[in-house]
Amino acid sequence: MNRTQPTWHADESLLTAYLDGRTSAAVSASVEQHLVRCGQCRSGVRQLSDPVPFQGIWDSIVTDISAPAPTRLEVFLRHLGLADRDVVLVRSTPAVQGAWVLGILLCLLFATIAAASGAAYGSLLFLWTAPLVPVLAVAMSFGPHADPSWELAVASPSSPVRLILLRSGAVIATAVPLSALAGAVLPGSPWASIAWLMPSLAGVALTLALATWWPVTHAGAGVALAWTAVSGATAADGYRSSVGSATVELLSADVLPVYLVIAVVAGAVFAVRSDRLSHFGEFS
Amino acid sequence: MSTISSTSVMFTGVTRRYGNSTALDHVDLSLQPGVTGLLGPNGAGKTTLLRLLGTVLAPTEGRCRILGLDPGSHEDRTEIRRSLGYLPQEAGYPRGFTAFQFVDYVAALKEWTDRSQRHAEVRRVLALVGMEELAGTKMRRLSGGQRRRVALAQAFLGSPELLVLDEPTNGLDPEQRASLRGVLSDLARRATVLLATHQTEDVAALCERVVVLDSGRVRYDGPVRELVAQAAGRVWLADEESPSALSSWRVGTGRYRHVAHEAPLGAELAEPTLEDAYLLLRGGQADDAVAGMTA
Numbered sequence: 383m384n385r386t387q388p389t390w391h392a393d394e395s396l397l398t399a400y401l402d403g404r405t406s407a408a409v410s411a412s413v414e415q416h417l418v419r420c421g422q423c424r425s426g427v428r429q430l431s432d433p434v435p436f437q438g439i440w441d442s443i444v445t446d447i448s449a450p451a452p453t454r455l456e457v458f459l460r461h462l463g464l465a466d467r468d469v470v471l472v473r474s475t476p477a478v479q480g481a482w483v484l485g486i487l488l489c490l491l492f493a494t495i496a497a498a499s500g501a502a503y504g505s506l507l508f509l510w511t512a513p514l515v516p517v518l519a520v521a522m523s524f525g526p527h528a529d530p531s532w533e534l535a536v537a538s539p540s541s542p543v544r545l546i547l548l549r550s551g552a553v554i555a556t557a558v559p560l561s562a563l564a565g566a567v568l569p570g571s572p573w574a575s576i577a578w579l580m581p582s583l584a585g586v587a588l589t590l591a592l593a594t595w596w597p598v599t600h601a602g603a604g605v606a607l608a609w610t611a612v613s614g615a616t617a618a619d620g621y622r623s624s625v626g627s628a629t630v631e632l633l634s635a636d637v638l639p640v641y642l643v644i645a646v647v648a649g650a651v652f653a654v655r656s657d658r659l660s661h662f663g664e665f666s
Numbered sequence: 667m668s669t670i671s672s673t674s675v676m677f678t679g680v681t682r683r684y685g686n687s688t689a690l691d692h693v694d695l696s697l698q699p700g701v702t703g704l705l706g707p708n709g710a711g712k713t714t715l716l717r718l719l720g721t722v723l724a725p726t727e728g729r730c731r732i733l734g735l736d737p738g739s740h741e742d743r744t745e746i747r748r749s750l751g752y753l754p755q756e757a758g759y760p761r762g763f764t765a766f767q768f769v770d771y772v773a774a775l776k777e778w779t780d781r782s783q784r785h786a787e788v789r790r791v792l793a794l795v796g797m798e799e800l801a802g803t804k805m806r807r808l809s810g811g812q813r814r815r816v817a818l819a820q821a822f823l824g825s826p827e828l829l830v831l832d833e834p835t836n837g838l839d840p841e842q843r844a845s846l847r848g849v850l851s852d853l854a855r856r857a858t859v860l861l862a863t864h865q866t867e868d869v870a871a872l873c874e875r876v877v878v879l880d881s882g883r884v885r886y887d888g889p890v891r892e893l894v895a896q897a898a899g900r901v902w903l904a905d906e907e908s909p910s911a912l913s914s915w916r917v918g919t920g921r922y923r924h925v926a927h928e929a930p931l932g933a934e935l936a937e938p939t940l941e942d943a944y945l946l947l948r949g950g951q952a953d954d955a956v957a958g959m960t961a
């Protein structure tokens with residue numbers, strides 16, 4: 383349709399030299415660039431060359447020129463041993479782009495400000511935000527509200543569950559190290575900078591399970607509100623007795639198994655009900 | 667003419683409701699290879715019907731068979747999706763993607779695992795819609811028509827047996843429409859194509875058969891030329907406006923074209939077009955909608 387007209391054409395002697403491999407690398411490259419654009423010279427080449435091998439050469443030229451160079455993220459994911467197709471799927475995660483990165487930076491900023499403003503207050507703020515980061519990121523990584531091409535994903539033979547788990551995995555893999563880094567900046571027990579992983583895990587599993595009933599954005603918001611209520615109430619209790627004990631209470635050895643149970647039950651619910659995610663309209 | 671075995675889609679009594687409103691009302695539809703147009707005004711239920719065909723929506727009532735399979739079963743649905751090319755009404759793209767990356771992503775969703783084969787296929791479909799030279803351009807920097815063509819390209823991946831296209835010509839200029847016709851008639855030699863549109867020109871240009879949908883019901887289903895023939899003797903040219911006509915409008919020559927059951931004063935018969943036939947068909951059921959269209 384909208385072809386830009388080349389301003390020059392390769393003559394027969396140049397094309398013959400190119401086909402015989404007698405042109406320099408620079409000349410070959412510019413002939414190839416031209417052939418990609420110019421149907422006239424392409425048919426010239428076709429006439430000059432044995433048609434069968436030419437098609438193969440042509441295909442490889444076109445593939446090389448058109449395939450975009452892999453991004454650093456893609457190279458990294460391939461190093462981790464992810465299959466090429468999964469790398470392409472992960473790259474489409476809406477939350478891995480833009481808004482999500484901003485969210486992580488904000489979280490880090492929060493934690494740093496909090497750390498500077500005093501230990502007890504700082505750990506509380508951190509405890510409240512850190513588990514929310516993966517939850518909100520997962521909520522922003524699939525579904526009609528977050529992914530403008532979600533309807534296409536649903537209409538494809540790939541299981542939406544696979545896509546969701548790949549994307550959630552990508553999100554968690556980005557969120558956890560960064561939040562852990564932020565946690566390490568904070569004064570106080572090093573235990574707290576690891577233990578918050580339990581409520582995040584429960585929150586993510588709960589969000590996925592609830593997404594089989596409601597849009598995932600609503601599910602994520604609900605879980606975030608619930609967590610805010612729980613940590614707020616515990617903090618209020620903590621202030622009445624001794625400031626800072628809220629952190630200890632929410633992450634105490636008695637409470638951690640509760641998160642684990644929530645995560646396991648929610649994971650099972652998601653597994654059983656995940657078929658519902660293979661429709662689009664019900665969740666739009 | 668067509669045998670049972672060549673029927674690729676069979677909908678019987680299909681109803682779809684959204685809460686209390688009924689978007690599709692007991693629709694019967696069977697499709698065979700070839701290009702079928704789904705014509706109807708906005709809100710007629712076209713997108714809903716196409717979403718059912720695209721297996722992304724389930725019917726409230728009725729029986730659906732697609733490519734001999736049941737979209738209600740998980741395994742069959744996956745199997746249908748392997749043979750389906752689907753262009754949603756609003757086909758968004760992941761943020762920051764180029765045309766190539768977007769089509770490559772859909773190809774990955776469609777289980778093209780081998781990287782170089784997948785890339786060759788992406789090139790092929792981008793070339794089909796004339797977008798190979800803009801393959802490296804970010805989607806957001808393309809024009810509306812160019813984006814529509816890239817979205818169309820993904821539907822052609824793997825030359826699917828069933829093509830479901832929702833308003834594929836949105837944003838395309840006449841030349842691009844003509845080239846789309848070439849691609850579709852090529853594919854339709856073995857594939858079943860259903861394309862939804864609210865424009866009669868699309869159906870006249872692209873389709874052999876037309877299904878007219880209005881308020882969730884099928885108003886006409888048959889060859890395009892038979893629908894046009896229904897308007898024979900009902901289309902008139904005259905120098906004056908006619909208040910009794912179902913619809914009247916001024917044409918380029920300065921005369922008035924009327925679609926009417928009775929001859930307006932001093933009028934002569936004219937050759938009907940699909941648009942006339944469509945107006946006539948809708949005129950019988952929805953006078954206000956027709957009045958809106960002739961304004």
Ligand SMILES: Nc1ncnc2c1ncn2[C@@H]1O[C@H](COP(=O)(O)OP(=O)(O)O)[C@@H](O)[C@H]1O
Binds near residue numbers: 706707708710714715
């Ligand atoms: N997701 C939805 N929720 C509620 N109503 C809907 C939804 N999608 C479509 N409708 C309603 O169903 C009817 C048919 O819509 P649609 O299938 O989009 O028609 P068309 O594509 O012909 O314009 C309209 O009245 C529309 O408002």
Ligand SMILES: [Mg+2]
Binds near residue numbers: 713755
């Ligand atoms: Mg529509």
Ligand SMILES: [Zn+2]
Binds near residue numbers: 392416422423
């Ligand atoms: Zn040339």
